[in-house]
Amino acid sequence: MPDVALTRSQVAALVDHTLLKPEATTDDVGALIAEARSLGVLAICVSPSMLPVRAAGLVTAAVVGFPSGKHHSLVKGAEARLAVDQGAQEIDMVIDIGAAVAGDFNAVLADVLTVREAIGDGPVLKVILETAALTDHAIVESCRAAERAGANFVKTSTGFHPAGGASVDAVRLMAQTVGGRIGVKASGGIRTAQAAIDMIDAGATRLGLSGTRAVLDGLPD
Numbered sequence: 761m762p763d764v765a766l767t768r769s770q771v772a773a774l775v776d777h778t779l780l781k782p783e784a785t786t787d788d789v790g791a792l793i794a795e796a797r798s799l800g801v802l803a804i805c806v807s808p809s810m811l812p813v814r815a816a817g818l819v820t821a822a823v824v825g826f827p828s829g830k831h832h833s834l835v836k837g838a839e840a841r842l843a844v845d846q847g848a849q850e851i852d853m854v855i856d857i858g859a860a861v862a863g864d865f866n867a868v869l870a871d872v873l874t875v876r877e878a879i880g881d882g883p884v885l886k887v888i889l890e891t892a893a894l895t896d897h898a899i900v901e902s903c904r905a906a907e908r909a910g911a912n913f914v915k916t917s918t919g920f921h922p923a924g925g926a927s928v929d930a931v932r933l934m935a936q937t938v939g940g941r942i943g944v945k946a947s948g949g950i951r952t953a954q955a956a957i958d959m960i961d962a963g964a965t966r967l968g969l970s971g972t973r974a975v976l977d978g979l980p981d
């Protein structure tokens with residue numbers, strides 16, 4: 761994808777403004793919503809216990825099986841169902857990263873399918889692979905499994921794994937694998953406007969940011 765001179769509003773339209781810190785309070789989420797509105801972003805992304813929220817005009821996303829992914833699939837499904845019942849329009853679930861590391865991509869597919877079946881076809885389902893902890897082969901096969909299971913996006917990272925967050929190489933590989941059939945969300949450690957542009961140039965169609973204002977302030981109006 762050619763390097764394009766994206767404007768502040770064009771990038772903002774791709775952003776899930778995110779607050780997933782364990783210490784986050786309902787007041788913090790209220791401030792997140794106000795800032796999201798002021799920044800003109802697409803969505804907010806919060807922990808499921810913070811729902812329901814009053815975020816009219818914004819898309820509300822909630823994480824599931826976060827951040828380890830080591831929850832039973834049925835627990836992830838129930839968590840996702842409850843989040844949707846409490847107003848989430850998008851679900852960002854974490855796969856069982858160990859299954860991907862072990863090459864058990866049928867288990868990855870079953871995990872994602874369980875959540876998809878729990879929420880139905882309406883909500884957007886994004887699947888967090890934790891790409892910094894995976895080989896290129898595991899990234900490719902996990903993308904394929906997620907797509908087969910009905911994911912709407914594949915997503916790089918939780919932002920909480922010691923292996924790191926999003927990389928341009930991982931985003932490019934994910935984008936090549938899904939071929940535009942589903943979205944690619946880059947998240948985890950994206951701190952500057954240039955980093956955001958690089959991810960978009962590599963094929964990211966959504967950005968998960970906690971430091972959204974700093975990223976957008978680096979872009980032309």
Ligand SMILES: O=C[C@H](O)COP(=O)(O)O
Nearest residue numbers: 918919947948949968970
């Ligand atoms: O999308 C979810 C991530 O937690 C955002 O990562 P970040 O806090 O490094 O921007």
